[in-house]
Amino acid sequence: MVSAQGLNERKLTILHAIIKTYLETGEPVGSRTISKYTDLNLSSATIRNEMSDLEELGYIVQPHTSAGRIPSDKGYRLYVDMLMEEKEQELNEKQEQMLEKADKMEKLLKQAAKVLASNTNYATMVSTPMNSANKLKFIQLSMVDEEQIIAVIVLGGNVIKNRIINVDEPLSNENLLKLNMLLNTTLNGMSIEEINLGLIARLKEQAGIHSEVIGNVLDAVADVIQIDEDMQIYTSGTTNIFKYPELSDKQSAQEIISAFEEKQQLTELVTQTLSKEENTGIQVYIGDETPVQNMKDCSVVTATYELGDGMKGTIGIIGPKRMDYEHVLKSMKRLQSELDQMFHKKE
Amino acid sequence: MVSAQGLNERKLTILHAIIKTYLETGEPVGSRTISKYTDLNLSSATIRNEMSDLEELGYIVQPHTSAGRIPSDKGYRLYVDMLMEEKEQELNEKQEQMLEKADKMEKLLKQAAKVLASNTNYATMVSTPMNSANKLKFIQLSMVDEEQIIAVIVLGGNVIKNRIINVDEPLSNENLLKLNMLLNTTLNGMSIEEINLGLIARLKEQAGIHSEVIGNVLDAVADVIQIDEDMQIYTSGTTNIFKYPELSDKQSAQEIISAFEEKQQLTELVTQTLSKEENTGIQVYIGDETPVQNMKDCSVVTATYELGDGMKGTIGIIGPKRMDYEHVLKSMKRLQSELDQMFHKKE
DNA sequence: GTTAGCACTCAAAAACAAAGAGTGCTAACA
DNA sequence: TGTTAGCACTCTTTGTTTTTGAGTGCTAAC
Numbered sequence: 232m233v234s235a236q237g238l239n240e241r242k243l244t245i246l247h248a249i250i251k252t253y254l255e256t257g258e259p260v261g262s263r264t265i266s267k268y269t270d271l272n273l274s275s276a277t278i279r280n281e282m283s284d285l286e287e288l289g290y291i292v293q294p295h296t297s298a299g300r301i302p303s304d305k306g307y308r309l310y311v312d313m314l315m316e317e318k319e320q321e322l323n324e325k326q327e328q329m330l331e332k333a334d335k336m337e338k339l340l341k342q343a344a345k346v347l348a349s350n351t352n353y354a355t356m357v358s359t360p361m362n363s364a365n366k367l368k369f370i371q372l373s374m375v376d377e378e379q380i381i382a383v384i385v386l387g388g389n390v391i392k393n394r395i396i397n398v399d400e401p402l403s404n405e406n407l408l409k410l411n412m413l414l415n416t417t418l419n420g421m422s423i424e425e426i427n428l429g430l431i432a433r434l435k436e437q438a439g440i441h442s443e444v445i446g447n448v449l450d451a452v453a454d455v456i457q458i459d460e461d462m463q464i465y466t467s468g469t470t471n472i473f474k475y476p477e478l479s480d481k482q483s484a485q486e487i488i489s490a491f492e493e494k495q496q497l498t499e500l501v502t503q504t505l506s507k508e509e510n511t512g513i514q515v516y517i518g519d520e521t522p523v524q525n526m527k528d529c530s531v532v533t534a535t536y537e538l539g540d541g542m543k544g545t546i547g548i549i550g551p552k553r554m555d556y557e558h559v560l561k562s563m564k565r566l567q568s569e570l571d572q573m574f575h576k577k578e
Numbered sequence: 579m580v581s582a583q584g585l586n587e588r589k590l591t592i593l594h595a596i597i598k599t600y601l602e603t604g605e606p607v608g609s610r611t612i613s614k615y616t617d618l619n620l621s622s623a624t625i626r627n628e629m630s631d632l633e634e635l636g637y638i639v640q641p642h643t644s645a646g647r648i649p650s651d652k653g654y655r656l657y658v659d660m661l662m663e664e665k666e667q668e669l670n671e672k673q674e675q676m677l678e679k680a681d682k683m684e685k686l687l688k689q690a691a692k693v694l695a696s697n698t699n700y701a702t703m704v705s706t707p708m709n710s711a712n713k714l715k716f717i718q719l720s721m722v723d724e725e726q727i728i729a730v731i732v733l734g735g736n737v738i739k740n741r742i743i744n745v746d747e748p749l750s751n752e753n754l755l756k757l758n759m760l761l762n763t764t765l766n767g768m769s770i771e772e773i774n775l776g777l778i779a780r781l782k783e784q785a786g787i788h789s790e791v792i793g794n795v796l797d798a799v800a801d802v803i804q805i806d807e808d809m810q811i812y813t814s815g816t817t818n819i820f821k822y823p824e825l826s827d828k829q830s831a832q833e834i835i836s837a838f839e840e841k842q843q844l845t846e847l848v849t850q851t852l853s854k855e856e857n858t859g860i861q862v863y864i865g866d867e868t869p870v871q872n873m874k875d876c877s878v879v880t881a882t883y884e885l886g887d888g889m890k891g892t893i894g895i896i897g898p899k900r901m902d903y904e905h906v907l908k909s910m911k912r913l914q915s916e917l918d919q920m921f922h923k924k925e
Numbered sequence: 926g927t928t929a930g931c932a933c934t935c936a937a938a939a940a941c942a943a944a945g946a947g948t949g950c951t952a953a954c955a
Numbered sequence: 956t957g958t959t960a961g962c963a964c965t966c967t968t969t970g971t972t973t974t975t976g977a978g979t980g981c982t983a984a985c
Contacts, residue, residue: 275958279948297947297965415933471838473828481826484818486836492816608978621928626979644934644978 237288245281246290247314250302257476259299282576304518304552306528311515311556324360327562330569339573341465343546343566348468350562353550356489358501359463360536360544370414377401413438427491462501466493475551483528483568487549499523501545504533512536513563517554530554536570546570580724584635593637594661597649600786601900604823606646622766651865654877658784658903674909677916686920688812690913695815697909701838701898705848706810707883717761724748757850759777785923809842809848822898829876830875834896837872846870851880860910865899866896877901881910883917 238246248269252260262278272393282300293299302310309387328346330339336359344357369385380396417434469491473479478487490496503507503522504514516522516531523531526549535548546566548559585593590597595674599607611624629647632638637653638648649657675693677686683706693705716732727743749757764781816838825834837843850869851861863878865867870878879895893913895906 259947261985264949276949276959276961277957283949293948299947336963377977439941451934468838469839470832471831479828480818484831485820489817492813492840601980606978610978622978623928623930623980624926627927642935643980644976646978714940880962 241271241282242285243314244271246285246306246309247277248298249282249291250306250314253301254555257553259294259301261299264299265397302553304520305357307552309515311517315556317557317560330566330573339462339542341467344465347546347548347562347566348471351548351550352468352471352474353548354466354469354471354487355549356466356491359447359461360538360542361462361505366420370411370413370418372407372411374401374407409413410438416555434500440539445449462498464497464501466491466497473549478528478551480513486525487529489529490523496523496525496555497547499533500533500547504545505535505543505549512567513560515556526554532559532563533554534567535568538574588618588699589632590661591618591627592625593632593653593656596629596638597653597657597661600648601902604900606641606648608646609829611646611672617734621845641663649900651867654864654899664904664907677913677920683711684810687891690813690917691812691814693894694893694909695818697904698895698897699815699821700895700901700906701813701816701818701834702896703811703813703838703844703894705844705892706808707885707889708809710850715766715767717758719754719761721748721754725782755784774838809845811848813844820895825875834876835912837870843870843872844894847878847880847894851892851894852882852890859914860907862903875899879903879906879910881914883914885921
């Protein structure tokens with residue numbers, strides 16, 4: 232958590248006012264605006280001095296001399312962590328859309344993405360639930376014929392997966408045995424997300440001389456285990472990003488949209504989210520903090536929902552850094568609980 | 579097929595030259611360019627006269643006075659139908675990507691979309707194969723309780739689908755019987771694509787007084803029958819449209835991209851394509867001809883591939899009207915045959 | 926029927942001129 | 956010492972005018 236070093240009460244108030252104004256208007260905000268907006272009763276000149284300090288401390292930046300200030304990533308971070316007061320759920324629900332029952336989970340999740348997008352005006356994604364806490368129980372490789380190996384993989388809930396692997400030259404029984412040993416001793420009991428590229432590289436190394444053949448085998452195994460094997464990701468409101476000028480120049484739009492199309496990048500986001508479990512299950516990535524490089528000019532808010540049995544899925548909202556965090560977090564929480572209710576009512 | 583009314587040899591040559599040049603450059607083409615480009619040995623003044631005629635005939639248009647001419651939709655149509663000579667498959671394959679084998683059809687199709695997009699630089703889509711020739715065999719509605727009807731629908735290959743339908747007031751047995759009769763006599767033996775909105779409207783009308791309740795039932799039935807029930811559509815290269823200035827203004831880009839995200843619109847494209855079977859199975863929609871309203875500024879090229887058993891899928895390319903039709907058709911045909919090979923080798 | 930020539934049109938680019946928002950700094954003030 | 960009024964300065968934004976150049980349509984001559 233970021234501490235507010237060098238920031239006294241007044242500076243905090245001013246920073247807060249700057250960010251809040253900027254979130255609303257999207258325009259750089261100047262000293263005079265703040266002077267009027269806050270009840271500090273300070274002249275614009277004084278505000279200017281404070282702003283100068285805030286800039287030096289890195290919380291705000293100036294697009295160019297003679298423009299107002301806008302929050303930096305650091306500023307946003309402080310805002311999200313400390314300044315923002317989450318709106319008390321307003322009672323007049325301003326008729327936001329709610330989830331409707333659906334017969335199939337697939338439909339429900341698609342709808343969830345849609346509803347969230349239309350309520351927030353940002354781009355959204357929802358992943359199907361995966362058993363991410365699942366442990367690997369057992370791996371067995373066997374030669375089918377001269378050129379094919381079959382890998383049988385058993386996961387925690389006795390979910391069985393298998394996969395044919397082509398090899399150039401047959402493995403000797405001995406090597407196969409060794410390999411089975413190695414895989415089982417190293418990987419057994421590990422959860423899926425613990426098996427990452429680093430570990431795989433190490434395994435390959437240990438596999439020694441046959442690492443070339445063995446490399447293929449491991450790749451295939453890793454591929455099968457990969458969380459994205461069965462996971463679907465539904466997106467909605469991608470084109471909402473065109474509503475925000477800072478994201479809708481060709482370059483950015485292209486990057487963001489292709490991230491949405493190539494689901495692989497979103498998969499990365501999902502795995503990250505699932506692995507870093509926080510108390511509330513909601514995470515905010517601002518700018519460069521994001522796991523998805525293509526979204527480095529955005530803010531990304533993710534949350535997990537649960538199905539019981541350790542089955543977990545991810546919801547995500549992607550928008551400009553100046554997104555309405557309060558509203559987004561509220562919507563997120565509501566969807567989370569709606570989904571919860573749906574799934575638990577069902578059973 | 580459009581006939582070339584009022585077009586003599588020379589006009590055709592000039593029109594051909596204009597279109598070809600425009601496809602390459604994307605800029606309005608002027609008389610002087612044509613005068614030099616063709617071997618007609620005519621002065622620009624003469625060309626100007628001919629162009630004036632061509633404009634009057636509707637084959638080309640002027641963005642504004644004192645600009646060159648660009649092809650109209652009618653012009654493109656003529657070009658695609660008559661003028662274009664399909665490049666003989668060049669032997670030096672200019673190393674375009676090929677399909678690789680894949681274990682699952684899903685992967686193969688995703689890859690197909692990707693390869694096509696990267697070979698053509700347009701946006702692409704591939705649908706999973708559907709048994710579109712399938713006939714409806716039987717429909718049975720029964721009351722489950724006061725508020726719910728279950729609809730059991732049997733398709734050709736004895737594929738059974740069912741669906742719960744909520745109604746406000748219970749239907750009498752008599753009405754239910756009538757309705758069952760009506761549905762079966764009208765719909766039986768029809769292929770899925772024959773059941774369109776028009777037919778459904780007519781059915782509702784025939785259902786008479788109860789058409790309100792009955793409307794719901796029919797909607798639900800139609801929904802179940804809808805081809806898109808199980809169909810998946812994979813897209814790729816959506817962001818390629820940013821490469822073409824005429825499509826990459828916010829407005830157009832947004833429309834096109836949301837059509838790609840809301841798969842429903844693409845589904846419409848697929849059903850259209852499957853229903854209008856041409857000899858080669860390749861269709862070109864130019865501008866307003868497209869079944870998808872959002873793509874009215876694009877050209878859309880679709881093709882079908884077969885799996886045997888009447889299972890058919892659709893491939894589509896979406897790009898600017900000035901797309902390289904020759905290349906696109908070539909790529910399309912190649913992919914078609916590659917897919918054919920894949921699927922038939924497999925079995 | 927073809928073409929040279931020329932006046933005319935219009936979009937796009939370039940150049941220029943305010944206008945306005947906002948800053949930093951200085952000097953005065955409480 | 957902190958606050959503020961005042962002012963010169965900086966840059967973007969916006970609008971205006973000018974210039975340029977591609978391309979046309981028309982006329983008159985070949």
